[in-house]
Amino acid sequence: MHDTADTICAPSTPPGRSGIAVVRLCGPGTLPILQKVCARKAAAMPLAPRRATLCPLVRPVGGVGGDATSGETPGAFLDEALVTFFPASRSYTGEDIAEFSLHGNPVIVAALLETLCGLGARLAAPGEFTMRAFLGGRMDLAEAEAVHDIIAARTLYQAQVAARQRGGALARELRPVKDGLVEAVADLESAVEFAEEDLPTASRQATLDLLDGICRKINGHIDSFRRGRVVREGFSLALVGAPNAGKSSLFNALLGRERSIVTDMPGTTRDLVSEEAAIGGVPVRLEDTAGLRDQEGAGDDAERLGMERSRQAAIDADAVLLVVDAGRAPTAADRGLRDRLDALGVALGVVAFNKSDLPPCMTEEGKRRLAGAWRHLDVSAKTGAGVEGLRETILGQVMGGAGAGADGPLVTNLRHRQALERAQGHIRRGCEALAQGLSEEFALMDLRKALDALGEITGETGTEDLLDQIFSKFCVGK
Numbered sequence: 001m002h003d004t005a006d007t008i009c010a011p012s013t014p015p016g017r018s019g020i021a022v023v024r025l026c027g028p029g030t031l032p033i034l035q036k037v038c039a040r041k042a043a044a045m046p047l048a049p050r051r052a053t054l055c056p057l058v059r060p061v062g063g064v065g066g067d068a069t070s071g072e073t074p075g076a077f078l079d080e081a082l083v084t085f086f087p088a089s090r091s092y093t094g095e096d097i098a099e100f101s102l103h104g105n106p107v108i109v110a111a112l113l114e115t116l117c118g119l120g121a122r123l124a125a126p127g128e129f130t131m132r133a134f135l136g137g138r139m140d141l142a143e144a145e146a147v148h149d150i151i152a153a154r155t156l157y158q159a160q161v162a163a164r165q166r167g168g169a170l171a172r173e174l175r176p177v178k179d180g181l182v183e184a185v186a187d188l189e190s191a192v193e194f195a196e197e198d199l200p201t202a203s204r205q206a207t208l209d210l211l212d213g214i215c216r217k218i219n220g221h222i223d224s225f226r227r228g229r230v231v232r233e234g235f236s237l238a239l240v241g242a243p244n245a246g247k248s249s250l251f252n253a254l255l256g257r258e259r260s261i262v263t264d265m266p267g268t269t270r271d272l273v274s275e276e277a278a279i280g281g282v283p284v285r286l287e288d289t290a291g292l293r294d295q296e297g298a299g300d301d302a303e304r305l306g307m308e309r310s311r312q313a314a315i316d317a318d319a320v321l322l323v324v325d326a327g328r329a330p331t332a333a334d335r336g337l338r339d340r341l342d343a344l345g346v347a348l349g350v351v352a353f354n355k356s357d358l359p360p361c362m363t364e365e366g367k368r369r370l371a372g373a374w375r376h377l378d379v380s381a382k383t384g385a386g387v388e389g390l391r392e393t394i395l396g397q398v399m400g401g402a403g404a405g406a407d408g409p410l411v412t413n414l415r416h417r418q419a420l421e422r423a424q425g426h427i428r429r430g431c432e433a434l435a436q437g438l439s440e441e442f443a444l445m446d447l448r449k450a451l452d453a454l455g456e457i458t459g460e461t462g463t464e465d466l467l468d469q470i471f472s473k474f475c476v477g478k
Contacts, residue, residue: 004132007033009116010124011109012477018104023112024477025121026129030096031085033119036060037112038083050090052082057102059115078115079108093129094136127474131467134459141459141470142170145413148474149232157281161231161410170416171458173221173409178454180214181427185447188440204434211431211447218424221411227399228412230318234283235398238313240341241323242333243291246354248273249381250323251288254391272309279391282399287313292337314341319348319398321390326353326378329361330370338370350394351376357383415470419456426450 007027013020025033038047038055047053057078081102091097102108117123127148134144146165153159184207191203239247255277273288289310314320320341324334341349351371353362356378367376375393379386411417430446433439455461 004135007121008124008128009113009121010129010477011113012099013104015106016104017106020101021104021109022477023100023102023109023116024124024129025098025100025116026091026093026095026124026132027121028096029120030098033116033121034083034085034098036119037115039077047083047085049085049087052084052101054080055083056080057083057100057112057115059111060119078111079103092138093132094138095132124476125472126476127471127478130474130478131471134467139166140168140171141467142413142416142457143168144459145415145470147478149412151475151478154234154276154283155278155281157278158231158283161412165412169409170411174454174457177214177217178451180210181447181451181454184210184214185444185451188444188447191440192444208431208434211427211434215424215427215431218420218427221409222417222420222424223400224409225411225414225417228410229414230399231282231410232412234285235318236285236287236316237319237321237394238287238289238310238317239321239323240289240292240310240314240337242325242337245291245323245325246381247291247323248288250321250352250354250379250387251275251286253379253381253384253387254279254286272313280395282395284394287317289313292340311344314346315344319350319394320346321394322349322351322374324351324353324370325355326360326362326367327355327358330366334370338372342372348397349374350390350397352390353378354381356380356385416457419453423450423453426453 005028007025007029009023009025012022012024034047037057037060039058047055057080059076059078079102081100084099084101086092086097086099088095100112102112113123130139130144130147133139134141139147143166146162149162150159150166153162187203187207239251241247251273255275272290275286277284277286290307292307292310322338322341324330338351351367351374353367353376357380362370370376375397377386377389377393379390381387411420426446426449430443430450433442433446452461456466459467
């Protein structure tokens, strides 16, 4: 971990040319450096806190100070920028911060950073501004991680979920759990303190009931990770089916634009075609695969290689969409393909009976038998009928039966889920010790470990290595 007593600087906007670039300066040397870089008379042009001020930026003569007698800071002109000074009491990190909004020319940005470093600052490490905000008590660790998620969001919905986490939603949800654990620890410590009086059986049972309720709450948060992971990371969906079932047409319909080549000739798609989209605000990687024939050795070498890649895509994907041509009678090949997906270990899937705009050739009972345990519905890639319902069905299956709108408090971070699982394990071991009539001290040891595990989520407990690991994933300047 870097020295937090240093003054740091970094660009907060992406590299490259743009209309504007923002450079941040943070730390105890912010104001003295600011006074040397801004070519202005302090009395005539005061730098009001939290107010943008137009200032010429210069490189001070000799790389250090200016002419103290004149009140001016002479030197090479760098740029004219809007400078905003945030005093420590009301800044992002809890330290003095200055932000320079200047022309987005990489040469100018580099010159300003060189000047700031020459006056005593150093370049910030990735995530160092947010780490200082955490260490300064401006946010807990879960909120700090949500800052990264907001920046990395690929859809507005992802950004909204991350913003709720940034607002402390997870800490608020965990507060009753922690309070209950503290209450249980206090009761058991009282029993140990007054061991000669013995803890009544009813009190021990009441503690067990309290801990059981806490475990159920933690389990609810753990279960929410299935949806939270999908919201945070997105998912992949492989479209598979027999040749000419309409996979490419349905791929284009889900994508909302023409991406895959569509013809009436079976086997048009010979290789994987992948594209990013969003369903219900959740990113999804759609994969259009080559048609799978019932006979493994059928077709030429290119088609056989395409079919092998289709099978691998079905195995690797988070979910599979089996496209069946409902405009003809079901065949043994259709049923064999469905069985083959089960044999490949594909557990999460939806069956789309395509071409519903044509006269039906399959009965509802036949569709149910072919779909088996998978959800199924009728769609028409040609007219768009049922496509929106298909999107909702796919998302509901991936998110465990709940749509994107049923978010509530979500655990979106694997680190948080693992900490919750450790806490739950310690609580259960503590309950076992109490149920077996062992001394309260055995249970207390596990309950304190459970509190430590929960504290890792918000940063109340943890290690320096953990902080370095988390913040190293951030971009520089945040």
